[in-house]
Amino acid sequence: MDWGEQALLDGRVHEGFQAYEERLAAPEIADHAEQVFRSFGMSAQQLEPFRWRGQNPARKAILVYPEQGYGDAIFFSRFLLPLKQKKCTILLKAQDRLESLFEASFAFCDYLSPDRPHQVDIQYISSLLSLPCHLGVKKYDRKGRYINPPQHHPRAALIDDGDDARRVGLCWRSNVGTELAHSKSIDLPTILDEARRAEGGERSAFYSFQLQPTGQERELFATHGVHDLAPALDDFSDTAHFLSRMDRVITIDTAVAHLAAAIGTPTTVLLTNRREWRWAHDDGHSRWYRHATVRQV
Incomplete structure (x- = not known):
């Protein structure tokens, strides 16, 4: 650093x-x-x-x-x-x-x-x-919502509005082509454990925002009832629409974390063994995003 x-x-x-x-x-x-x-x-x-x-x-x-x-x-x-x-x-x-x-x-x-x-x-x-x-920015600016997600989407039915379970979005792996990908990423079972702990036993439906899930991860989707949104995520307008329909997003440090917090969805960011100024926080509350909390894992 x-x-x-x-x-x-x-x-x-x-x-x-x-x-x-x-x-x-x-x-x-x-x-x-x-x-x-x-x-x-x-x-x-x-x-x-x-x-x-x-x-x-x-x-x-x-x-x-x-x-x-x-x-x-x-x-x-x-x-x-x-x-x-x-x-x-x-x-x-x-x-x-x-x-x-x-x-x-x-x-x-x-x-x-x-x-x-x-x-x-x-x-x-x-x-x-x-x-x-x-x-001349001189202090932290704890932003609320400053990016506007699309309200409608041609594949909106991928999320069941008739289900009253809490919707939890997940993203656990950074872009494999980046230098810091390994240090940012965790595995799917770990983030599922974090999500269940965060939800405290409430009935929840899990949605994957992970692009290009592996074959092994898709098998785990079936085992754990995770809904795969990747086929509908062509650009960040798509991602923003579905993130805006989540009750909570749990993610590693990636673009999904920034976007979820920037549109005002309650977001938990999981940091691995590294400090990151973009996710500077006080007792877990982000200094830059009003709707984000930060946990070290």
Whole structure:
């Protein structure tokens, strides 16, 4: 853990976000930014002089681009509204699987993709993850709901509205392609035990939000009566709809955790043997999400 992340854990929020800017020099972060800009026929070198560092953006256009994973995009999207309050035009490049959800939640942004070119001159650019630093965020912001899930879904019947059992959503494994996947993940029997303990014996129906469950996990679904939602989860609008219909979500540190908390569903986040500033908490209550609690497992 670097100094900036430690500062964010310790409550020195402004210092932490300032130090977090050092990540922009990392080769993998710089390469990702280059790929984003090239998709618009531009290069990072051309755009570097336009990087926003807190100047007054009123009546100007700022291009905000994604960085790192889906969970970070969901977490840091909370800072789009205070940016908009500075009376600027926000041109947002969202990841494909988040685009429709963000369009419904942050309608004040204009959305960019290679087939939807911008119609205004860009004065500034910023990574989404740089917004809190240059907005001068100085304290934890315990957000309630700030992302709007779709109310309707063509496969809504996958959840039985006639069943009065409590609905509990589960996600236990991180993206296998990420460096921290192993340290974040637990197994299905463990999360089922956690879920039953959390529900305290109440009659519950379990729903899996795990993408690409293994054959062994599917066998356990049948044994434990877990409903598999993966076939209906094509993008995060789908995921948000079904998460919004849960009474509780129990999940490891993944995009599902951030999304469930961001739409206001009561969420329990299970952290393995690692501290994580995004899930900083006081006696188990998240400092960043009003509807999230955190447990070490």
